[in-house]
Amino acid sequence: MGxxxxxxxxxxxxxxxxxxxxxxxxxxxxxxxxxIGPNGAGKTTALKALxxxxxxxxxLRVAGLDPYxxxxxxxxxxxxxxxxxxxxxxxxxxxxxxFVEGVHPRFRAARCREFLARTSIPPKAQVKTLSKGxxxxxxxxxxxxxxxxxxxxxxxxxxxxxxARKSFYDALINDYFDETRTLLITTHQVEEVEHLLTDLLFxxxxxxxxxxxxxxxxxxxxxxxxxxxxxxxxxxxGPIHEQQAxxxxxxxxxxxxxxxxxxxxxxxxxxVADLFVATMQGGRQ
Amino acid sequence: MxxxxxxxxxxxxxxxxxxxxxxNWLVRRELWEHRGIWIAPxxxxxxxxxxxxxxxxNLGDSPTPHGPGLAVNAPAADxxxxxxxxxxAVPFYITLLFTQFFYALNCLxxxxxxxxxxxxxxxxxxxxxxxxxxxxxxxxxxxxxxxLFTVATQAVFAVLAALRVGEIATQLGTxxxxxxxxxxxxxxxxxxxxQLWLADVLTLLWVAVGFALxxxxxxxxxxxxxxxxxRAPFVFAALLVGGVGLAESLLFNSGWFVGQLFQHAVGAxxxxxxxxxxxxxxxxxxxxxxxSGERLLAALTSxxxxxxxxxGLLFIGGAVxxxxxxxxxx
Numbered sequence: 344m345g346x347x348x349x350x351x352x353x354x355x356x357x358x359x360x361x362x363x364x365x366x367x368x369x370x371x372x373x374x375x376x377x378x379i380g381p382n383g384a385g386k387t388t389a390l391k392a393l394x395x396x397x398x399x400x401x402x403l404r405v406a407g408l409d410p411y412x413x414x415x416x417x418x419x420x421x422x423x424x425x426x427x428x429x430x431x432x433x434x435x436x437x438x439x440x441x442f443v444e445g446v447h448p449r450f451r452a453a454r455c456r457e458f459l460a461r462t463s464i465p466p467k468a469q470v471k472t473l474s475k476g477x478x479x480x481x482x483x484x485x486x487x488x489x490x491x492x493x494x495x496x497x498x499x500x501x502x503x504x505x506x507a508r509k510s511f512y513d514a515l516i517n518d519y520f521d522e523t524r525t526l527l528i529t530t531h532q533v534e535e536v537e538h539l540l541t542d543l544l545f546x547x548x549x550x551x552x553x554x555x556x557x558x559x560x561x562x563x564x565x566x567x568x569x570x571x572x573x574x575x576x577x578x579x580x581g582p583i584h585e586q587q588a589x590x591x592x593x594x595x596x597x598x599x600x601x602x603x604x605x606x607x608x609x610x611x612x613x614x615v616a617d618l619f620v621a622t623m624q625g626g627r628q
Numbered sequence: 629m630x631x632x633x634x635x636x637x638x639x640x641x642x643x644x645x646x647x648x649x650x651x652n653w654l655v656r657r658e659l660w661e662h663r664g665i666w667i668a669p670x671x672x673x674x675x676x677x678x679x680x681x682x683x684x685x686n687l688g689d690s691p692t693p694h695g696p697g698l699a700v701n702a703p704a705a706d707x708x709x710x711x712x713x714x715x716x717a718v719p720f721y722i723t724l725l726f727t728q729f730f731y732a733l734n735c736l737x738x739x740x741x742x743x744x745x746x747x748x749x750x751x752x753x754x755x756x757x758x759x760x761x762x763x764x765x766x767x768x769x770x771x772x773x774x775x776l777f778t779v780a781t782q783a784v785f786a787v788l789a790a791l792r793v794g795e796i797a798t799q800l801g802t803x804x805x806x807x808x809x810x811x812x813x814x815x816x817x818x819x820x821x822x823q824l825w826l827a828d829v830l831t832l833l834w835v836a837v838g839f840a841l842x843x844x845x846x847x848x849x850x851x852x853x854x855x856x857x858x859r860a861p862f863v864f865a866a867l868l869v870g871g872v873g874l875a876e877s878l879l880f881n882s883g884w885f886v887g888q889l890f891q892h893a894v895g896a897x898x899x900x901x902x903x904x905x906x907x908x909x910x911x912x913x914x915x916x917x918x919x920s921g922e923r924l925l926a927a928l929t930s931x932x933x934x935x936x937x938x939x940g941l942l943f944i945g946g947a948v949x950x951x952x953x954x955x956x957x958x
Contacts, residue, residue: 396749397955414952418752419644425746432742433661445653446753448645482747 347372347493347525348393352401355388362388363399364549370542372492373522377536378529379615380546381623386529389546390497393527394423406492419449422491424482426498432471436464436481443485455488458518476507483511487519494519496528500535508535515539537615545622552622561612565601567594569608577607584621595621650753654761655769658735665770668727669777672719676781681788705814706824713819713828716785717778721839724774725893728843730862732766732850736951737861755952759851763944766847771836778832786819842892845936848943855950892936 348370355363362385370376380386391397393405395414403410406420430439436459444452459466462480470478479499486494500508516539520526530536543560545553555563569577574592578585580603582594595613596604604610613621659665736759739745748758789796793816801809818824853865873886 391955394750396746398953415752415754418750423746423750425743425750429743429746431661431739431744431747435660438657438660442653442657443751445656446645446650446751448752 345372346370347406348527349404350401351403353389353392353403354400355385355392355397361549363392365401366546366549366551368544368551368554370525370527372525374541375520375526375539376528376542376544377533377540377615378527378544378546379531379533379536379619380529381531384546385549386531386546387497390423390495390527390529394421394495420492421495422486422489422493423495424486424497424499426501428475428478428502430470430478430482433469435467435469436473437466439470439481439485443489447489449490450485451488451490455484458484458487458514476503479503479507479511480514483514487514491524493525493527496526498530499528500530500532512536512539533616533619540615543615543618545619547623553618557615560615560618563598564613564618565596565599565604566611566613566617567596567604567608568592568611569594573607577604580604584617584624586617586620593617645752647757651757651761651764654753654757655764658761658765659769662731662735662765664727665731665765665773668723669720669774672723673777673781673784676716676719677784677788680785705811705818706821708815709818709821709824710828712815713782713785713824714831716782717774717832717835720774720778720781721835724770724839725843728766728770729846729850731770732762732847733854733861733865735762735765736851736854736947737857756948759855759944759948759951762851763847766851767840767844771839774839775832775836779829782828786816789816789819841933841937844940845892845943846889846940848940848947851947852943852950855947856954888932888936891932 346369348368350369351367353363353366354361364385366385366389378386378389388397392399392403393410395410395412395417398411405417408417408420410417434442440452440455440459443450443455459481462477462484464473464477464481470481473481483499500511503511512535515526528536528540540557542556543553544551567577567582569592571590571592574585577592577594580596580599583597584595586593595617601610739748749755793812797809797812800812850861850865853861853868857864869889873883873889876882876885
């Protein structure tokens with residue numbers, strides 16, 4: 344399968360603001376990667392670079408292609424959902440399906456109609472008459488019927504209620520993802536993608552602050568839950584983050600030996616949300 | 629095409645849709661989105677037919693008593709019929725000037741405004757193909773639609789005239805004398821001539837070609853503004869044109885730019901006159917033989933026309949570039 348995305352020293356400036364600052368990472372085929380960061384961290388800029396929608400400095404290959412110069416070829420292999428609201432409002436459901444079938448050689452219309460049949464979207468309806476959740480379902484049904492090497496989702500559930508968000512990710516995992524697909528998802532809502540990712544990329548102020556497979560988080564990071572009287576001892580061991588709640592102290596350590604921490608309290612693998620807060624706030628303390 | 633599709637499914641590697649098929653769908657998309665393509669000429673046709681029907685009814689109420697009488701011979705009736713038909717085309721092409729300009733001005737802007745450009749750009753149709761599909765609609769589809777509506781309106785007019793010729797001739801006869809009644813019959817008789825209709829359709833086809841070529845720089849300019857402006861394409865387009873015109877008149881005290889603009893806009897409609905050779909040709913030779921290869925060739929060798937086409941192509945190239953490389957900061 345090999346490497347699908349390769350970025351080396353990827354940078355992008357808007358005036359004096361560094362939207363991407365010397366970012367390097369690779370994404371292997373068959374992974375589900377979460378590109379996670381607070382608003383304005385550079386997530387969308389990174390995606391635009393990957394999709395050939397913006398100029399950048401540095402080295403970047405997606406599916407073996409230079410996204411900026413070989414954009415037309417790239418769109419044969421890569422599909423993206425920019426965000427929930429970008430389907431044209433005037434188009435009808437059956438028209439957009441027919442159109443994508445006409446222009447996309449990897450689109451399987453029968454599969455798309457099958458997905459749509461499971462929803463309550465009327466085939467003759469105009470997009471502007473559909474609810475936000477339905478528009479997202481429609482867009483996802485189209486994207487899932489495309490045999491793309493890479494599917495990029497940029498804040499795909501923004502503005503959706505919790506039921507719509509859940510059914511979105513359920514459909515994605517149950518009906519679309521298999522070992523031949525690669526998914527790149529950006530979001531700032533960490534909790535809802537935590538359980539489906541295989542890899543994490545944390546980005547903050549244009550810099551990559553964490554790049555790890557999910558199953559390696561436990562090897563590197565540990566969360567210590569302890570009481571106030573042990574807090575000073577824990578602090579002396581150099582946690583990257585500390586949090587207090589209801590009389591308990593929670594510390595997150597990066598690359599510390601569990602044996603040294605175990606006597607101080609209860610150890611566990613931090614959740615992605617805790618890790619997110621730790622890595623994003625860590626530098627400020 | 630089927631063979632290509634089948635092999636495309638079998639081979640998972642480099643798969644490409646046939647480019648002609650993609651282009652066909654891009655054009656179809658434009659027709660879905662822009663309903664005004666049909667609505668504007670339909671309104672135009674309705675107004676022409678309604679006013680001509682009302683006009684026919686009011687003939688009898690004319691207060692003029694017995695006039696001098698009209699001497700009508702067969703060639704004159706042919707001329708009148710031809711001119712009447714062609715005259716009906718003028719409102720369609722004036723309407724076309726507006727629908728074409730506003731179509732081109734908005735077609736690359738609207739999808740950027742509502743961000744659906746990000747959906748179109750997620751599909752394997754290149755920006756070159758997208759822009760060319762819009763040029764095709766503006767400069768080929770729209771003039772042909774105008775042609776179709778013109779001919780349909782002419783035909784309905786002719787049928788209405790034939791159905792009511794007796795009544796109208798009687799009214800005219802009462803008002804202006806027997807010659808006028810004969811003229812009405814001669815006029816309607818001329819409208820039934822296949823030769824007249826052949827010449828009419830050929831003329832209109834020529835007008836459509838001339839229209840597309842004369843207005844290409846205007847279409848290209850509108851597309852470029854549409855693809856490049858951050859907001860308000862009309863305001864931007866108008867200010868730029870007004871600014872250039874004003875600057876020229878202030879700096880050089882000349883009106884070349886505005887003159888060119890007028891020539892290309894109105895030249896499109898004046899193509900009608902180019903094709904028919906103008907009133908002089910009608911008077912001298914009658915209407916039917918007026919669409920001569922010689923005259924068409926003369927109109928096609930105008931340097932202004934081809935310089936305009938070249939400028940239009942440069943603008944279109946600029947629009948493709950802007951569509952491809954403009955960084956949408958959304």
